[in-house]
Amino acid sequence: MLRIDRATRDAIVAHAKRDHPDEACGIVAGPEGSDRPERLVEMVNAAGSPTFYEFDSLDLLRLYRDMDDRDEVPVVVYHSHTATEAYPSRTDVGLASEPDAHYVLVSTREHGNNDGPVEFRSYRIVDGVVTEEEVDVVEQLPAPGAPAPSGSES
Structure with a gap:
C-alpha cells in the first residue's frame, strides 16, 4: 500500500494537469528504508511528448546525487497519461528500474x-510484473515510528 499525504498527492495531480497535454x-524521495x-x-x-516521458539524464544524475547526500531513495516515481487510463504501458514496465518504488500514474484524459x-493509481513493478496497490491518502504522514492515523481516505 502507498500511504501519501494529501498535499503531495495534490501537488502530483497539479503537476500532471499543468503539463497536460x-x-x-x-x-517523491524519502528517507532510505522508510x-x-x-x-x-x-x-x-x-x-516533451503527450505519449511518452523521459527524465533528462543530467537532471536525473543530479537528483540521485542529491538523494544520496540526503540518505534518500525514490519512494514514488510518477508520471501522467494524457489520453489513456492510469495503467503502466509496456514502455513504462520496461523502464521501471526501482523495484522498491511505488509507480504512480495520473490520468488526465x-x-x-x-x-x-x-x-x-499506484503500482509495484518488479521484474516486469505489475501489481496494483491501494493508495491511502492521509492529511499528514505520521511521525516516523508512530502508528498510522485513523480516518484516512483512499
Missing part, C-alpha cells in the same frame, strides 16, 4: 488541465 513526471514519500521533485519531461477528477 504532455506527460508530466517526477519523483517507504515515506516526503520530498516531491518535479522533473521536466525531456521527451478526461478533463485535461481543467478542473475535474483524475485517475490516481
Whole structure:
C-alpha cells in the first residue's frame, strides 16, 4: 500500500494537469528504508511528448546525487497519461528500474488541465510484473515510528 499525504498527492495531480497535454513526471524521495514519500521533485519531461516521458539524464544524475547526500531513495516515481487510463504501458514496465518504488500514474484524459477528477493509481513493478496497490491518502504522514492515523481516505 502507498500511504501519501494529501498535499503531495495534490501537488502530483497539479503537476500532471499543468503539463497536460504532455506527460508530466517526477519523483517523491524519502528517507532510505522508510517507504515515506516526503520530498516531491518535479522533473521536466525531456521527451516533451503527450505519449511518452523521459527524465533528462543530467537532471536525473543530479537528483540521485542529491538523494544520496540526503540518505534518500525514490519512494514514488510518477508520471501522467494524457489520453489513456492510469495503467503502466509496456514502455513504462520496461523502464521501471526501482523495484522498491511505488509507480504512480495520473490520468488526465478526461478533463485535461481543467478542473475535474483524475485517475490516481499506484503500482509495484518488479521484474516486469505489475501489481496494483491501494493508495491511502492521509492529511499528514505520521511521525516516523508512530502508528498510522485513523480516518484516512483512499
